[in-house]
Amino acid sequence: MADVTLRGVRKSYGALEVVHGVDLDISSGEFVVFVGPSGCGKSTLLRMIAGLEPITAGEVSIGGRVVNDIPSPQRGIAMVFQSYALYPHMSVFENMAFGLKLARTPKAEVEQRVREAARILQIEPYLDRMPKALSGGQRQRVAIGRAIVRNPQVFLFDEPLSNLDAALRAQTRVEIAKLHDTLDATMIYVTHDQVEAMTLADRIVVLNAGRIEQVGTPLELYREPVNTFVAGFIASQRMNFIDAQPEDGGLLLPGGRRLPLAHPQLPRVATMGVRPEHLELASAETAQFSGKLAVIEQFGEYALAYVELPGGETVTVKLDGAPDLQLHDTIHIGVPVEAIHLFDAEGRALR
16 A cells, blocks of 8 residues: 655646646545546546656655656556456456566466455456456456556556446446455546445545546535535536525525525625435425426436426426426425525635
8 A cells, every 4th residue: 555645747738738736645545536527637647647648747656756757567556447458368367467477476476366356356256267258347357356466556447437337337336345445455546427436435536627626525525515516516416506696685596586594605696506405395385496397307216307497597306206297397496595505606615
């Protein structure tokens, strides 16, 4: 295990800068997830840590050693890619042992390391199989096993579940979480999937356009997003953002309803945020706003109702069970004051 430190890390391609002065401290044994939309710089940042991408400026340290000029094989890292990158003409055992054999590791040690990794990943019955005889999930476990046998200081994962179907993603996600608990290793994991980030991470690093927006535990980001970008990105359903005009000790909402609200920064409020799961059906008399049901998605244990407000905005309401609602019905929505997030005109959270 080792800690990883980034100081002022930048990456440019000619005149185009894609990573802008990232500072980050990752503790030994921590599971940190880089999350953000496509093109935000998360994979580029991971590849700079791995030594697969040169650093334009700044420093990357692993275990207290600056590794900017140290080749990737000597950094004490192991990387698992989105593609399994298995040799099709080699068995599972040979694929997992290949790096150790190149390093001239004694045969008995190779055998011990491969079989121990196979035991941890529950792929012992497949060691003699060829990759073509494996499922996608099994191939990904072989790729992870190839990383484990190297006994790295840091594991790097670059969207390792993207090629799997939904059921296999969920299963492999659990296996990776168990793996971290078993190995107690430092892991840095890149994904665009908020569910993966929320369920796997000790801490999440939210990236946007090559900059860190916020770093925190999953619950910190869920409960206290620093801006509308983080609030809209974190969680399986994005936060609703509603234009709100401060008025007489409250907020004027679409449709002309007024929400009483005591907040020291009320005059600066430009946007009200509330998550779909915190909204609730209400009566016409008690609702904060009402609208027409445009779409309803039924998931069995819950439903997502998309409601068009009078001003043209659409809010998403998450409802337990399978509510009996019809398209174009008028829906009345209540807003619990304690669930509200407030943002200024620049999208910054108001505390």
